[in-house]
Amino acid sequence: MRSTPAAFYPSKLSTKPQRREETEVLIETFIRKQLRLKAHTVTKVTDTEEFMVVHIDRLGRRLLRCGVCRQRCREVHSVRPEREWRDLSMRKQRLKLRYHPRRVECPRCGVRVEDFPWAEAWSRVTTALSNAVAVLARELSWQGTARQYGLNWKSVATIVKRAVEYGLHHRTRLPVHVIGMDEVSRRKGQVYLTVVYDLERRVLLWVGEDRTEEAVKKFFTEEMGRRRCRTLQVVCMDMWTAYAKLVREHAPNAQILFDRFHIVKHLNEAVEEVRRSEMRRLSAKEKVPFKRSRWLLLKNPWNLTSDQKERLSTLVRWNTPIVRAYYLKESFQLFWEYRQSSRAEAHLQKWMNSAMRSRLKPFQTFARMLRTHLDGILPWTKLRLSNGAVEGMNNKIKSISHRSFGFRSAKNFIAAIYHCCARLPLPVER
Numbered sequence: 001m002r003s004t005p006a007a008f009y010p011s012k013l014s015t016k017p018q019r020r021e022e023t024e025v026l027i028e029t030f031i032r033k034q035l036r037l038k039a040h041t042v043t044k045v046t047d048t049e050e051f052m053v054v055h056i057d058r059l060g061r062r063l064l065r066c067g068v069c070r071q072r073c074r075e076v077h078s079v080r081p082e083r084e085w086r087d088l089s090m091r092k093q094r095l096k097l098r099y100h101p102r103r104v105e106c107p108r109c110g111v112r113v114e115d116f117p118w119a120e121a122w123s124r125v126t127t128a129l130s131n132a133v134a135v136l137a138r139e140l141s142w143q144g145t146a147r148q149y150g151l152n153w154k155s156v157a158t159i160v161k162r163a164v165e166y167g168l169h170h171r172t173r174l175p176v177h178v179i180g181m182d183e184v185s186r187r188k189g190q191v192y193l194t195v196v197y198d199l200e201r202r203v204l205l206w207v208g209e210d211r212t213e214e215a216v217k218k219f220f221t222e223e224m225g226r227r228r229c230r231t232l233q234v235v236c237m238d239m240w241t242a243y244a245k246l247v248r249e250h251a252p253n254a255q256i257l258f259d260r261f262h263i264v265k266h267l268n269e270a271v272e273e274v275r276r277s278e279m280r281r282l283s284a285k286e287k288v289p290f291k292r293s294r295w296l297l298l299k300n301p302w303n304l305t306s307d308q309k310e311r312l313s314t315l316v317r318w319n320t321p322i323v324r325a326y327y328l329k330e331s332f333q334l335f336w337e338y339r340q341s342s343r344a345e346a347h348l349q350k351w352m353n354s355a356m357r358s359r360l361k362p363f364q365t366f367a368r369m370l371r372t373h374l375d376g377i378l379p380w381t382k383l384r385l386s387n388g389a390v391e392g393m394n395n396k397i398k399s400i401s402h403r404s405f406g407f408r409s410a411k412n413f414i415a416a417i418y419h420c421c422a423r424l425p426l427p428v429e430r
C-alpha cells in the first residue's frame with residue numbers, strides 16, 4: 001500500500017497549508033523585491049505569448065517623489081495613461097512593466113511626472129536593463145548586443161548614447177597633467193576624429209569631430225576650460241600644426257612633445273618611399289634580391305631571423321639607395337637611447353646633416369620636418385613620454401570601428417568611443 005489515505009493523519013494535514021505560506025514566495029512579491037519598490041507594488045503578473053507583463057500600481061497612499069528634484073510630494077495631481085518599460089528577462093521570459101504614471105504637485109517644481117525608481121525619466125527600458133545593455137555594448141557591436149537582449153539596433157544606440165551623456169555629466173574630473181592628442185580615421189581615412197587621452201591615468205578624455213583647429217579648440221575651451229588648462233604640463237602629439245598652435249594658445253605653460261611613435265612612423269614612411277621608387281627604377285632581374293624586402297627594412301634588426309639577417313647582409317653589400325635609407329633609419333633610432341640632452345641633440349644634428357647629404361628626397365623632407373620641430377623633439381630625453389601608453393586604446397578604437405562596419409554617423413562612433421575608452425560611470429540602480 002503506497003499512498004496513505006489523507007484521512008488517516010488528519011492532524012498533520014491541517015498544518016501543511018500554513019507551512020507552505022512561509023516558504024513559498026509569490027512571483028509578485030519576488031518582482032517587487034527585485035525592483036526594490038517602496039511606494040509602489042506589483043498587483044499582478046500576466047502572460048502574453050511573448051512577454052511576462054508585470055502590472056504595477058501605487059501602494060496605498062505612500063508619498064511619491066517628484067521626477068525632477070526627487071522630493072517627496074503630498075498631492076497627486078492626476079493619473080497619466082499607462083506606460084510600458086522593458087526589463088531584464090527572467091530566464092528566457094521577456095519582462096515588461098506596466099504602470100499609470102502619476103503627476104505630482106511638487107512644492108519646488110510645480111506639477112511634474114513622478115520619479116520612477118525602476119527607470120530614468122524618459123527611458124523606455126528599466127535602469128537594470130539599460131545598464132546590462134551598456135555593459136555588454138562595451139564588448140560587442142551594437143548589433144550583437146541588440147540580438148542578445150532581443151532589442152533593435154536603434155534601442156541599443158539610444159541606450160549607449162544616454163549612458164554616455166549620463167557618464168560625461170557625472171564623471172569625476174581630476175586635474176590633468178599629461179595628455180596625448182591623436183587622430184583616428186573613420187571610413188578608411190576619409191574622415192578624421194581627434195582623440196585626447198590622459199596619459200597618466202590612461203583614460204580617454206575627449207573625442208572631437210575632425211582634426212582642424214576649429215574643431216579641436218573645443219577641447220581647450222569647453223572640455224578643459226581656462227582653469228584646468230593651467231595644470232597641463234606636457235602635451236604629446238604628432239607634428240601637426242593645428243594641434244601645436246592650439247596648445248601654445250590655450251596652455252602656454254605646457255611643454256609640447258612630438259610623439260616618438262609618430263616620428264618613427266614618418267621615418268618608416270621615408271624608408272618605404274625610397275624602396276618603392278627604387279623598385280620602379282630597377283629592372284626585373286635586379287629586383288629579385290629586394291623582393292619582399294619591405295619588412296626586412298622596417299623591422300628592428302634584433303627581431304630578424306637568421307635567414308632574414310643573411311638576406312639583409314646581401315642587400316647591404318650593394319650600396320644602393322635602399323641600403324642607405326636603411327642605415328639612416330637605424331642610426332636615427334639611437335636618438336631615443338640618449339640620457340643627456342646635449343648628446344642627444346648633437347646626435348640629431350649630425351643625423352640631420354647626413355640625411356640632407358644623402359640625396360634621398362624623402363629623408364631630406366623628413367630632416368627638414370625635424371629641424372622645424374626640434375623644440376618639441378629634444379625634450380624627449382628628459383620626459384620619456386609617448387602616446388605608446390595608450391596604443392592599446394587606439395587599437396580598441398580601430399576594433400570598434402571594424403566590428404560595426406564603420407559607423408555611418410560620426411556622432412554614433414564618438415559615443416561608442418567614449419563608451420569603451422573613457423571609463424564613464426553608469427546610472428545607479430536604485
Ligand SMILES: [Zn+2]
Nearest residue numbers: 066069106109
Ligand atoms: Zn520637484
